[in-house]
Amino acid sequence: MILHIPHSSTKIPDGVVFDKSIEEDLLRMTDWRTDELFDYCSMATVVFPYSRLFCDVERFIDDEPMEQQGHGICYTKDSFGGHLRYVSDEERLDIIEKYYKPHHTKFAIACNFALSLFNEVVIVDCHSFSDEVLPHEPNKNPIRPDFCIGVDDFHTPQILVDEIKGYLESKGFVVSINEPFAGTIVPLVHYKKNEYLKSIMIEVNRKLYLGKSEEDFEYITGIIEGALNIVDAYEISK
16 A cells, blocks of 8 residues: 655745745645545555645646646635745756756656556545634535545546445445546556556544544554555455
8 A cells, every 4th residue: 555645744945935824825825734534554654755736646748637726736815815925947957957856756766666566556535624614625515525536437446445334334434536636646657557556535624623633643544544554455355
């Protein structure tokens, strides 16, 4: 199992300047504590160490649909569409070369190494989301689930979707598939090509743990551990 955690950090590299305070956007857009929620003994955990406001490693370099909203690899607008900072073409390329590509190289190497040892490998794309629709988000449905499972038609085993959904629902949670967020990450070198590399996204609603007691946080951590145990059992069965 490879755990991919792209949005948990609030760190901004030294020298990077924003044209306004980013505190509110960090609060709204960071996947708070997902590095702790998804702390699990896996083959590898790949965590991006910087904030998505600086570099979002889950965006495409080219033809990124969120680019038009200022939320491509380099965020130039805040979550309300206001100006955040100016990024020149030169700076964008520098960020891609120094931060974006090294992260994806590390991610691909982890996947390749795991594939050299096991018949099948599952990536778990680890996220959290706001219980309120944020202005920049494409899905405007105000009714949000407790958990969202993101799937890909080629890379996500249906049995994993069914078992994780059933497990979470048995614990009393509301679960949606590809709602409000869809898809799951796969290194481009394997995307739609390698049937032995699987992937599933698990997103947890922040209302379940953020601002709650540490006891509540530990409970949700245990729930996620149960979901990851299902992934682990799937891999062992292969």
